Amino acid sequence: MTSTAAPANTPNTTNAPNASTSNSSAPNIGPTTTQARKADHIRICLQDNIECRDVTHGLDRYRWIHHCLPDLNRDEIDLKTQFLGQTLGSPLLISSMTGGTEQAQQINYRLAAVAQHYNLAMGVGSQRVAVENPGLMGTFDVRAIAPNITLFANLGAVQLNYTYGIDECRRLVDGLQANALILHLNPLQECIQPEGDVNFKGLLHKIERLCAQLPVPIIAKEVGNGISGAMAQRLIAAGVAAIDVAGAGGTSWAKVESERAENPIQRQLGLTFADWGIPTAECLVQVREVAPTVPLIASGGIRNGVEVAKAIALGADLVGLARPFLQAACESEAALDQLVELLLAELTTVLFCTNCATPAELQTRSVLRQD
Numbered sequence: 001m002t003s004t005a006a007p008a009n010t011p012n013t014t015n016a017p018n019a020s021t022s023n024s025s026a027p028n029i030g031p032t033t034t035q036a037r038k039a040d041h042i043r044i045c046l047q048d049n050i051e052c053r054d055v056t057h058g059l060d061r062y063r064w065i066h067h068c069l070p071d072l073n074r075d076e077i078d079l080k081t082q083f084l085g086q087t088l089g090s091p092l093l094i095s096s097m098t099g100g101t102e103q104a105q106q107i108n109y110r111l112a113a114v115a116q117h118y119n120l121a122m123g124v125g126s127q128r129v130a131v132e133n134p135g136l137m138g139t140f141d142v143r144a145i146a147p148n149i150t151l152f153a154n155l156g157a158v159q160l161n162y163t164y165g166i167d168e169c170r171r172l173v174d175g176l177q178a179n180a181l182i183l184h185l186n187p188l189q190e191c192i193q194p195e196g197d198v199n200f201k202g203l204l205h206k207i208e209r210l211c212a213q214l215p216v217p218i219i220a221k222e223v224g225n226g227i228s229g230a231m232a233q234r235l236i237a238a239g240v241a242a243i244d245v246a247g248a249g250g251t252s253w254a255k256v257e258s259e260r261a262e263n264p265i266q267r268q269l270g271l272t273f274a275d276w277g278i279p280t281a282e283c284l285v286q287v288r289e290v291a292p293t294v295p296l297i298a299s300g301g302i303r304n305g306v307e308v309a310k311a312i313a314l315g316a317d318l319v320g321l322a323r324p325f326l327q328a329a330c331e332s333e334a335a336l337d338q339l340v341e342l343l344l345a346e347l348t349t350v351l352f353c354t355n356c357a358t359p360a361e362l363q364t365r366s367v368l369r370q371d
């Protein structure tokens with residue numbers, strides 16, 4: 001992949017610069033609580049062991065049934081994927097992560113360049129900070145770098161209980177020319193955060209109203225604790241167009257917030273809940289049982305293309321990775337390129353060795369057995 005699409009302030013050295021790096025074209029970024037939190041999240045997710053302790057995504061409970069004589073030319077395998085009316089190069093999603101600081105902007109630019117090159121879908125991190133300070137919208141806006149990608153705006157659903165409504169959501173979507181808005185549901189994370197917003201009362205009704213008013217589809221997403229079949233059903237009935245289960249087994253937000261704790265009780269609270277949640281594989285099975293056709297994203301602990309393929313075989317249309325993309329983006333453009341190439345090669349190899357010509361065929365054949 002070349003870096004020609006990246007603007008002058010996109011990092012092209014091996015490490016993403018830290019937030020204090022001066023940059024003439026950077027937005028006027030003064031420290032706010034939300035911005036400080038964003039910087040903490042990147043630092044902690046890069047440095048510390050913040051994956052779930054004992055719980056796994058559950059995909060390890062399934063084994064592939066190898067096909068020794070595929071009736072395929074591997075080089076004709078087609079990874080193209082349809083999602084919410086868009087055609088993607090493959091079923092990979094760069095999951096929602098960041099924005100709001102100069103470092104975050106540079107990470108978003110790098111992720112967007114690779115998304116544009118491979119026609120991947122991409123989400124940005126929570127844009128709450130851009131409502132607080134509209135001058136920060138540019139730290140999320142990657143359209144100059146990725147004019148053609150399927151791009152998802154992002155906001156915590158709980159903000160609908162803290163003065164945010166249709167106007168703010170419209171601004172977030174318009175600011176990115178986004179194809180959909182992700183509303184993330186993160187009750188556990190808010191409980192562990194020192195500054196957490198914990199009034200979740202009546203949110204489903206507000207989500208329903210927003211779904212009726214917003215001109216783009218809304219995707220309901222967790223952040224690593226999973227969405228059950230029953231909750232997916234209620235969200236879909238409220239008008240949500242797609243579900244991202246973001247199940248347990250990968251990045252543990254209880255652990256991340258525990259690292260930011262301001263006192264020993266908060267720290268321990270986060271550690272106690274390190275493994276809380278519904279494993280990703282379990283969410284997929286549950287959601288597909290109750291909603292066979294809803295556009296479905298798998299994420300939470302996915303770390304290679306074989307796991308991407310397993311998640312698709314269990315019913316996902318799109319598969320998201322967050323932390324692996326963050327790590328690669330902060331290493332170099334080459335590392336990011338290599339990560340995508342490897343994921344695509346692994347996925348293609350699974351398709352070939354299960355005699356599937358497309359990702360969707362994984363769902364029509366008996367390719368997995370449960371241990």
Ligand SMILES: Cc1cc2nc3c(=O)[nH]c(=O)nc-3n(C[C@H](O)[C@H](O)[C@H](O)COP(=O)(O)O)c2cc1C
Nearest residue numbers: 095096097125126184223246250251301321322323
């Ligand atoms: C640094 C970082 C920041 C994140 N910020 C957001 C966010 O603002 N909004 C959101 O919906 N999810 C956010 N997430 C959660 C991811 O989108 C994903 O659901 C979760 O990390 C599980 O995926 P993983 O195990 O592949 O990391 C963030 C993840 C990371 C690593």
